[in-house]
Amino acid sequence: MADECLERAADWLEQFDPDELDFSTTDGVVTLEFADGVRFVLNRQSGNNQMWFAAGVRAWHYDWDEGNTAWLDDRDGHELFGNIERVVAEKLGRPV
Numbered sequence: 001m002a003d004e005c006l007e008r009a010a011d012w013l014e015q016f017d018p019d020e021l022d023f024s025t026t027d028g029v030v031t032l033e034f035a036d037g038v039r040f041v042l043n044r045q046s047g048n049n050q051m052w053f054a055a056g057v058r059a060w061h062y063d064w065d066e067g068n069t070a071w072l073d074d075r076d077g078h079e080l081f082g083n084i085e086r087v088v089a090e091k092l093g094r095p096v
Helices: 002-013 080-092
Strands: 021-026 029-034 039-045 050-055 058-065 070-073
Touching (some): 002 021
């Protein structure tokens, strides 16, 4: 599930102009890099069976929820990809 999550994120990120938002992938990590050099990171945490997403000074931990077939935050239950979209839109200053 974690590898599918990383692939989905990379597929979504391909829509952006690399001069605005570029990304790279390595084993278990997708790094988003903005034109100003700021980086956000999505990574697999195999030991915890979680996905972690860090954006600026904020970080979230997500558990796989089979019933919802989604990665949900371990604190408030928000969905991972909705949060990625939200923080990227905030950073870019436009809807994505």
